[in-house]
Amino acid sequence: MLELQDISVVFNPDTIHEKVALSHIHLQIQKGDFVTIIGSNGAGKSTLFQTICGAITPQQGRIYLEHQDITSLKEHKRSRFIGRLFQDPLKGTAPSMTIAENLSLASCHGHYFRLTPISLKQRHLMQEALKELDLGLEERMDTKVGVLSGGQRQALSLLMATYGKPQLLLLDEHTAALDPQTAQKVLDLTAKIVKKEKMTTLMITHNMEDALKYGQKILIMKDGKIIDFIDEKRKQDLTVDKLIHLYSSKTHDYNDRLLL
Numbered sequence: 001m002l003e004l005q006d007i008s009v010v011f012n013p014d015t016i017h018e019k020v021a022l023s024h025i026h027l028q029i030q031k032g033d034f035v036t037i038i039g040s041n042g043a044g045k046s047t048l049f050q051t052i053c054g055a056i057t058p059q060q061g062r063i064y065l066e067h068q069d070i071t072s073l074k075e076h077k078r079s080r081f082i083g084r085l086f087q088d089p090l091k092g093t094a095p096s097m098t099i100a101e102n103l104s105l106a107s108c109h110g111h112y113f114r115l116t117p118i119s120l121k122q123r124h125l126m127q128e129a130l131k132e133l134d135l136g137l138e139e140r141m142d143t144k145v146g147v148l149s150g151g152q153r154q155a156l157s158l159l160m161a162t163y164g165k166p167q168l169l170l171l172d173e174h175t176a177a178l179d180p181q182t183a184q185k186v187l188d189l190t191a192k193i194v195k196k197e198k199m200t201t202l203m204i205t206h207n208m209e210d211a212l213k214y215g216q217k218i219l220i221m222k223d224g225k226i227i228d229f230i231d232e233k234r235k236q237d238l239t240v241d242k243l244i245h246l247y248s249s250k251t252h253d254y255n256d257r258l259l260l
């Protein structure tokens, strides 16, 4: 379970540029839940993720993961059990290393890494994992990642982020930079891996269809606050139109991007 207790983040405090990005956030995500997060620009979604993974230290509040207080734990230590994926496909992989080397890197997340020869057994495990992506990457394990397409790279990043079976997976608009067809494929892969591994997952999206289609719960943010947390029962009754209506009435965000 992930629990946030009274988390507040203020950028540039006590200056004219002061910005309250998260304001007294209380949140409980049950183990194995897949929750989508929607919210207008600047609502604090990415700040929430950065705070959970330790890139930002909150001025106030505590964070617990599996009942362990991780509030003071450094980001690199949290990366041992928190997987992350960003919008930019270039961010999650090392371009000058091969697919196999990248996966080897992923298997020692947060620990000291030294490139050592990959054993046959390891290669076999990597091949099996790559096959799941259904992109033929298992035949290209010695190809440098830099030559892969954006979609292939993002699929590999997804595999890397989930390779060590993290306790928590944070997806920050991870398909927003991909063409619609590739985005769909990566999203379906995401759902498949999350379901198979029963991974506790938070996914930020601006797409209402995706927010509804994936996961069991929806969280709505505005101005650094959680303004609604739609549980499974309420979600079952929602359609895309109803969700857009609910979202717009709560956030006053009326935007054509909602369906893109």
Ligand SMILES: Nc1ncnc2c1ncn2[C@@H]1O[C@H](COP(=O)(O)OP(=O)(O)OP(=O)(O)O)[C@@H](O)[C@H]1O
Binding pocket: 011, 012, 019, 020, 021, 039, 040, 041, 042, 043, 044, 045, 046, 047, 048
């Ligand atoms: N490093 C920073 N310094 C100052 N202000 C920041 C910083 N990072 C974020 N902010 C501000 O905090 C607020 C929340 O930003 P955040 O990136 O978390 O929003 P978001 O919901 O992810 O938005 P988007 O959907 O546009 O990505 C915004 O007003 C943003 O300008």
